Amino acid sequence: MSQDRPAAINFFKGHPSFRLLPGKEVALAAEELLTPTRRDFDDDTKNRHPLTYGSDEGALWVRQVICDFNNDETFRFATTDKARSKPEFLNLNSGASYGVLSILLESTLAHTGYTRQAFVITPTYFLINDCFIDAGFSNKITAIDELGGGEIDLEGLEIKLSELEEEHKGEDDSTDLQLISNPLKPYHKKIYRYVLYCIPTYANPSGETYTLETRQKLIEIARKYDMLILADDVYDMLNYDQPLNRLAQPPKRLVHLDRETNNDPESFGNTISNATFSKLIAPGLRFGYHESVTQKLAYQLSQGGANTSGGTPSQMNSMIVGTMLKNKSAHKVLNNLRAVYRERSSALYDAVKTYLPEGTHMEPLHGGYFAWVTLPQGYNAKVIGEELQKQYSVVLANGSNFEVIGDTRNWGQRSVRLSISFLEAEEIVKGVKLWGCVCKAFAKRNDLNF
Known part of the structure; x- marks a missing residue:
């Protein structure tokens, strides 16, 4: 698990930014x-x-x-x-x-x-x-x-x-x-x-x-x-x-x-x-x-x-x-969280559409903390995530973390979970952009469309 691993940008953390704590x-x-x-x-x-x-x-x-x-x-x-x-x-x-x-x-x-x-x-x-x-x-x-x-x-x-x-x-x-x-x-x-x-x-x-x-x-x-x-x-x-x-x-x-x-x-x-x-x-x-x-x-x-x-x-x-x-x-605390998370969710969706490979799937966020992002066929989300962390200190939550023990679906091959609760909008955009750079390099090495 990488939730608490030191990182410049950590998409794994599922709790509010410290500035949002009331x-x-x-x-x-x-x-x-x-x-x-x-x-x-x-x-x-x-x-x-x-x-x-x-x-x-x-x-x-x-x-x-x-x-x-x-x-x-x-x-x-x-x-x-x-x-x-x-x-x-x-x-x-x-x-x-x-x-x-x-x-x-x-x-x-x-x-x-x-x-x-x-x-x-x-x-x-x-x-x-x-x-x-x-x-x-x-x-x-x-x-x-x-x-x-x-x-x-x-x-x-x-x-x-x-x-x-x-x-x-x-x-x-x-x-x-x-x-x-x-x-x-x-x-x-x-x-x-x-x-x-x-x-x-x-x-x-x-x-x-x-x-x-x-x-x-x-x-x-x-x-x-x-x-x-x-x-x-x-x-x-x-x-x-x-x-x-x-x-x-x-x-x-x-x-x-x-x-x-x-x-x-x-x-x-x-x-x-x-x-x-x-x-x-x-x-x-x-x-x-x-x-x-x-x-x-x-x-x-x-x-x-x-x-x-x-x-x-x-x-x-x-x-x-x-x-x-x-x-x-x-009530005020809750509505403030909704306002901040709404901004972050929009920033995340736009960044994924802008910087990740064509054919990457992500539904718009309507609420909650998390987006589930699936890369196109041929991409290896786990390998890309490891390279992203090593090169840029950006941590993703690989899909392998979200399996049911004993009855797995290989979620880690192409999918990751991204949290909007901890990172500011500009950090979200920066992290996704760097992720896109690693995806692009992976595509080039493996003769994939980007």
Whole structure:
């Protein structure tokens, strides 16, 4: 991995430029939160003092503020829309990466085979493999292809699910659940037979956004096969097409669509939104949340052993973010990020079209951090990237980093991921221009069109 390798220009880094980090706004929110000797919620067991152990699910007032933000200011649901969230549907956590692992540990059981298989959309976020391996899914991960145009290979997914169902037909593995059942607790965990990981909006690394039809069909398949869809909803509010004078309105999340069409109040649902404020405010806050269809799965996640031991893991930071949502400073931070990233995304697209070989493929960025660039046939993206780094100290994220372990697609041969979050527009243009110089030299040596 080259994310932290010293470089003059690093397209691998997937976090905001330091100048975009809202130190002043965070400091003011922390002062507003911590300066009073007492707050009216300090002794409330559902909220608690910001510097003490939090409640298991996280502060109720913060969960309410997040719901208000999502329901009314971003997704803008009608008051009668069943997609609207409630505080009890949320479990606060320490960010999306920890969120994924806690979901896998608390709702799947790969080690015994009760959860039979994990599916990961490819190309995928380059560190997600570790979470699945940590949760026992080594050699149990199947890649499902993005098809472009907001579609994924749903047919291939269902074929594989059908094969697995036939393979395990008649098995009785219900005793496996006793391994994770605490006899002192009055409830039993919901463990899913299958799990699928995806980033439905402005995906990392491809930038793809799934269509409504794709989302609905995926939910239907999940219900049919007792599969949990683990959706990383981390980029969807970073839209660059909508006006900047108000917050962007993202497409409905999978959890919203699942809730709208789920009429069973006792259901755990088949989707979970794994959301974070790392991309919307600052990653160092390490604060995010799970949102489930009803309160049942969110509550289950809040009752994990590590969580109940110390309460919600980001008590103070969650309240800092809650304060920023209440005083609207978070809105200003988010819209500033959108404005800067919009400029950078345009600079990147124009530079790719200007300096890279004819036939290079890149879709315009509509949101998120990343562009997926594929060089023409005959070019070797990995070799070119190594030469680019050696000659000019420009680092690209080669496509080989975004494979699903054990089910690869050779993404590194021609594709790379470029991030717009860390580099300024002029650095982006300079880096792509230098990349083009190396591509041109490679073309000349290998008798390719440029």
